Every structure is written in C-alpha cells, then in structure tokens.
Amino acid sequence: xxxxxxxxxxxxxxxxxxxxxxxxxxxxxxxxxxxxxxxxxxxxxxxxxxxxxxxxxxxxxxxxxxxxxxxxxxxxxxxxxxxxxxxxxxxxxxxxxxxxxxxxxxxxxxxxxxxxxxxxxxxxxxxxxxxxxxxxxxxxxxxxxxxxxxxxxxxxxxxxxxxxxxxxxxxxxxxxxxxxxxxxxxxxxxxxxxxxxxxxxxxxxxxxxxxxxxxxxxxxxxxxxxxxxxxxxxxxxxxxxxxxxxxxxxxxxxxxxxxxxxxxxxxxxxxxxx
Amino acid sequence: xxxxxxxxxxxxxxxxxxxxxxxxxxxxxxxxxxxxxxxxxxxxxxxxxxxxxxxxxxxxxxxxxxxxxxxxxxxxxxxxxxxxxxxxxxxxxxxxxxxxxxxxxxxxxxxxxxxxxxxxxxxxxxxxxxxxxxxxxxxxxxxxxxxxxxxxxxxxxxxxxxxxxxxxxxxxxxxxxxxxxxxxxxxxxxxxxxxxxxxxxxxxxxxxxxxxxxxxxxxxxxxxxxxxxxxxxxxxxxxxxxxxxxxxxxxxxxxxxxxxxxxxxxxxxxxxxxxxxxxxxxxxxxxxxxxxxxxxxxxxxxxx
Numbered sequence: 001x002x003x004x005x006x007x008x009x010x011x012x013x014x015x016x017x018x019x020x021x022x023x024x025x026x027x028x029x030x031x032x033x034x035x036x037x038x039x040x041x042x043x044x045x046x047x048x049x050x051x052x053x054x055x056x057x058x059x060x061x062x063x064x065x066x067x068x069x070x071x072x073x074x075x076x077x078x079x080x081x082x083x084x085x086x087x088x089x090x091x092x093x094x095x096x097x098x099x100x101x102x103x104x105x106x107x108x109x110x111x112x113x114x115x116x117x118x119x120x121x122x123x124x125x126x127x128x129x130x131x132x133x134x135x136x137x138x139x140x141x142x143x144x145x146x147x148x149x150x151x152x153x154x155x156x157x158x159x160x161x162x163x164x165x166x167x168x169x170x171x172x173x174x175x176x177x178x179x180x181x182x183x184x185x186x187x188x189x190x191x192x193x194x195x196x197x198x199x200x201x202x203x204x205x206x207x208x209x210x211x212x213x214x215x216x217x218x219x220x221x222x223x224x225x226x227x228x229x230x231x232x233x234x235x236x237x238x239x240x241x242x243x244x245x246x247x248x249x250x251x252x253x254x255x256x257x258x259x260x261x262x263x264x265x266x267x268x269x270x271x272x273x274x
Numbered sequence: 275x276x277x278x279x280x281x282x283x284x285x286x287x288x289x290x291x292x293x294x295x296x297x298x299x300x301x302x303x304x305x306x307x308x309x310x311x312x313x314x315x316x317x318x319x320x321x322x323x324x325x326x327x328x329x330x331x332x333x334x335x336x337x338x339x340x341x342x343x344x345x346x347x348x349x350x351x352x353x354x355x356x357x358x359x360x361x362x363x364x365x366x367x368x369x370x371x372x373x374x375x376x377x378x379x380x381x382x383x384x385x386x387x388x389x390x391x392x393x394x395x396x397x398x399x400x401x402x403x404x405x406x407x408x409x410x411x412x413x414x415x416x417x418x419x420x421x422x423x424x425x426x427x428x429x430x431x432x433x434x435x436x437x438x439x440x441x442x443x444x445x446x447x448x449x450x451x452x453x454x455x456x457x458x459x460x461x462x463x464x465x466x467x468x469x470x471x472x473x474x475x476x477x478x479x480x481x482x483x484x485x486x487x488x489x490x491x492x493x494x495x496x497x498x499x500x501x502x503x504x505x506x507x508x509x510x511x512x513x514x515x516x517x518x519x520x521x522x523x524x525x526x527x528x529x530x531x532x533x534x535x536x537x538x539x540x541x542x543x544x545x546x547x548x549x550x551x552x553x554x555x556x557x558x559x560x561x562x563x564x565x566x567x568x569x570x571x572x573x574x575x576x577x578x
C-alpha cells in the first residue's frame with residue numbers, strides 16, 4: 001500500500017479499513033479447476049423415445065457436455081480481509097465461492113479453509129412455507145445456536161433486516177416476501193453469528209440503500225471479529241465501500257488481484273473499452 | 275497478469291513466502307474445504323443440532339395444512355379417511371376380515387403404523403432435494419433433515435394414536451397394562467424409520483428418479499406387511515424359509531407388536547417368533563446402518 005492510499009483511507013471515513021498487518025491465512029486456493037458436467041444437453045433426456053433408443057443402442061449416458069468454469073486459480077486470503085470478486089457475467093465468481101464453501105468439488109487442485117465457510121447467496125431460500133419468525137429461529141438453530149442464544153439475538157436480527165419497517169411482515173410466510181426482503185432476512189440470519197469465513201453472493205444488491213449501509217457496517221464488524229469476508233457483486237461502489245482487496249476474474253482465470261482501488265479502476269477501464 | 279498482481283505478491287512476502295500452498299495450509303491448521311468430519315465429530319455436531327431437529331419437525335407440522343380451510347383438523351381426518359377407504363374395500367367388498375376378531379381396530383392399527391414407516395421413507399427420500407436452498411446456505415450436519423422429517427412423522431403418528439385409542443375403546447376392547455408397551459414399540463419403530471429415511475435420503479439425493487419409483491416399492495411392501503390380513507395364516511402355508519422371511523419383515527413386526535399392545539383380543543401366541551428380539555435388531559441395524567450410510571456421502575449433499 002503506498003502513501004497516497006494510506007492517506008485516502010484515513011481521510012475517507014466511508015472507505016474500507018486498511019488491510020490487517022498480521023497475516024494469518026484463512027482460505028488457500030491452490031491451482032483450482034472447476035468442471036461442470038452437464039448431462040443431457042440437447043439429447044432429449046425427457047423424451048421416452050430417445051431414452052428407449054439409448055437403451056436399445058446400449059449407450060450408457062446421454063450427451064455429456066463439460067463446462068470448464070474455473071481454469072486454475074490460486075490465491076490466499078487472510079484473517080480480517082474483505083475480498084471482493086469482480087468480473088463480467090460467467091467469469092466464474094459464484095463458482096469460485098461455491099467451491100470455497102465445499103459445495104463444488106475441484107476437478108484439480110485444492111481449497112484449504114479454516115473452519116466452515118458459510119455461503120450466502122441470493123438464491124439460497126430458507127423455508128418458504130414458514131413465517132419469517134420461524135425462519136429466524138430455525139436458521140439460528142441450524143447454525144448450532146441454543147434456544148437461549150436465539151432469544152438473545154432474535155430482536156437484533158429482525159431489527160437489522162428491517163422486515164418489520166412496513167408492518168408486521170415477520171409473522172407472514174416467507175413466500176409472501178419480495179425478493180429483496182427475503183435476501184435481507186437471510187443475510188441478517190447468517191450475519192448474526194460470527195463466521196470464520198463468510199461469503200456473500202450479490203445478496204446486498206437486492207437491499208435498499210439503508211439496508212446496504214447497515215450490511216456494510218456489519219461486514220466491517222465481522223471482519224473485526226477476526227473473520228474473512230468474500231463478496232461477489234456487480235456494484236463497483238459496494239466493492240469499493242466494503243472490500244480492501246479485490247480479485248478480478250475473467251474466463252475462469254485471475255486477471256488481477258490487489259488493493260480494491262487499483263483493481264476496480266483497471267476493471268472499469270477495461271469494461272469501458274469493450 | 276497485471277502489474278497490480280505483482281505488486282500485491284511483493285506485499286505478501288513474509289516468513290511464509292517459501293511455503294507451498296499445501297505446506298502453508300498445514301502450518302496454520304487449514305483443512306480441505308467440504309471434507310467429511312469423522313463419525314464421532316459428526317455425531318457431536320448432530321447432537322448440538324437437537325433443538326433444530328425438534329423445532330424443524332414442529333414447524334413442518336404447523337404449516338402442513340396451513341393452506342387448507344380445516345387446518346389442523348386434517349391431522350385427525352387424514353388417518354381416519356385412510357382407514358375408511360381400506361375398510362370399505364377389504365371388509366365390506368372383499369370380506370377379508372373373516373376370521374379376524376375386531377377387524378376395525380386391527381385394520382386401523384395396521385394402516386396407522388405402516389403409514390409412519392411409509393411417510394418417513396417418502397419424505398426421507400426427498401429430504402435433501404427439497405431443502406437444497408437450506409443446505410447451500412447454512413452449514414449443519416445434513417442428517418438433521420431426514421431425522422427431523424422422521425420426528426415430524428412421529429408427531430403425526432402420536433395424533434393418529436390418539437384417534438386409534440378412541441377406535442379401540444369404541445370397539446368395546448378394554449384398556450390393559452399392555453398399552454404401556456406402545457412407548458417402547460414407537461421408539462423402536464422411530465429409530466428404524468430414521469435409519470431408513472437416512473438411507474433413502476442418500477439414494478434420493480443421487481438419483482432423483484427414486485422419488486418416482488418409491489410409491490410402487492412402498493405399496494408392494496404394504497401388501498406384504500399384513501396391514502389388511504393376518505400374514506401368519508398365509509405364512510403357515512408357505513415353505514419354512516419363505517414363512518420366516520415374511521415374518522422377519524420389520525413393518526410386519528412393528529404392526530403385530532402394536533396390535534398385541536393395543537388389542538386384548540390379539541394373543542401373544544399369534545406374534546411371530548422372537549418378535550421383541552427382531553424389533554430391537556431392526557431398530558439397531560436400520561438406525562445405525564442408515565446413519566453410517568448417510569454420513570459416508572455427507573460432503574456430497576447439495577453439490578452440483
């Protein structure tokens with residue numbers, strides 16, 4: 001970090017705190033390749049005749065397409081870092097997070113983590129038929145809290161999510177929530193516990209401005225509690241406000257990895273030129 | 275690679291610089307992400323989630339009929355209607371009841387007890403695929419899901435047992451000390467069912483076609499389990515090995531035991547041989563076997 005940046009981060013109260021001085025690795029990604037196997041692409045898996053002809057011809061599997069989503073990336077994330085992942089659609093950002101969370105097995109290479117990384121994505125629905133209230137309790141219990149801890153945290157979670165700002169929504173089933181409300185509640189539940197590694201996949205972009213501000217503060221707190229936060233977002237301003245380090249992925253490869261300001265700038269210049 | 279990256283790499287230069295990623299991971303005690311914990315560690319995590327299992331089962335019970343007008347009344351109506359359908363077909367139309375005293379409580383016990391196993395297996399098969407959102411969002415031992423579904427079915431069975439108690443009394447049968455046996459029988463069956471639910475959960479998570487196939491397998495099993503007729507009358511006519519095989523059926527054993535506990539007219543002599551040993555053996559083998567089988571693929575649930 002050069003002097004100019006140091007000045008910036010001191011003068012700029014909204015900016016992310018500087019990178020931690022002590023370096024304790026929490027996530028090590030070592031030459032990781034991720035290959036998706038897509039079955040039945042264009043082979044008419046659903047049709048009975050094609051299934052029958054497959055059986056007659058003794059062809060064991062329908063057409064198999066391989067998608068090489070991540071092509072060998074390596075990086076090490078440290079305690080107290082907030083790492084932003086940027087890149088155009090389909091560059092492998094979400095896949096990388098899923099692999100760190102242990103949800104996707106690397107085809108080659110390895111991911112080493114400290115504790116259990118928690119992945120929080122926009123698509124991660126909790127239990128839609130249950131009320132928000134029950135979802136909060138169940139989510140907390142699933143993370144291993146006791147009833148006493150849930151009682152203690154419950155009000156904070158509801159207040160933080162802002163679900164009850166427009167009436168008593170917390171006692172309605174989650175399927176009646178807007179996508180933004182659902183994402184807010186899910187984030188609030190996940191953020192109620194200290195995670196060694198918390199990964200957030202565009203969950204913040206669905207919230208309104210006030211919620212975004214609260215979440216950014218919470219992410220800063222989580223980092224202080226000696227965790228590592230990964231954030232995937234298409235909003236460069238969110239990345240700038242929250243992350244002290246940014247990794248730019250393109251076509252499944254790391255194009256740049258460094259202080260947020262430099263990498264985001266480079267990414268913006270590159271996007272403008274396209 | 276950009277200059278930014280190189281600059282970052284220079285920043286990182288520290289005592290650990292010479293280490294390979296694997297050595298660095300080992301030095302700081304990092305482990306491969308998503309690796310399955312040992313069986314003991316897994317059981318410890320599962321025990322930690324016992325509140326979640328209870329709360330999840332109860333929550334499911336509460337919302338189950340929330341979209342219907344009669345709501346929780348269905349909790350009692352569903353088993354009653356089930357029994358009514360079988361009574362219509364097997365007693366009124368087919369006269370299978372000949373030679374079986376107190377056919378209505380006999381039939382209802384069979385239907386309710388078998389339904390517990392059936393529902394646990396069916397919901398267990400779907401327990402992973404129906405909860406992918408939860409699995410991908412939070413970290414918890416996945417076995418909590420099939421177990422929670424089994425607990426949920428047990429709660430429903432307890433409601434049904436209340437209905438059954440009334441049916442038995444209305445049929446003119448007395449309350450006896452044998453009714454106390456209901457509790458150990460339910461616990462043994464629940465353990466067996468939880469194991470079976472976990473076993474099916476792993477299979478259902480891998481092969482989604484299983485959810486389509488299960489209703490047929492279950493129906494075959496039901497007809498073999500003496501829900502409607504006395505299996506021992508059939509078993510006696512078969513060769514010895516086939517009779518033994520039919521009498522070893524866990525669903526049959528739990529149903530016969532429950533009938534013996536509830537109905538004064540069912541004598542101990544009508545039970546299959548070694549029935550209590552078999553009931554315990556099935557609970558231990560099914561419960562432990564299903565648990566270990568499920569744990570073996572723990573890291574794979576929710577992937578892909």
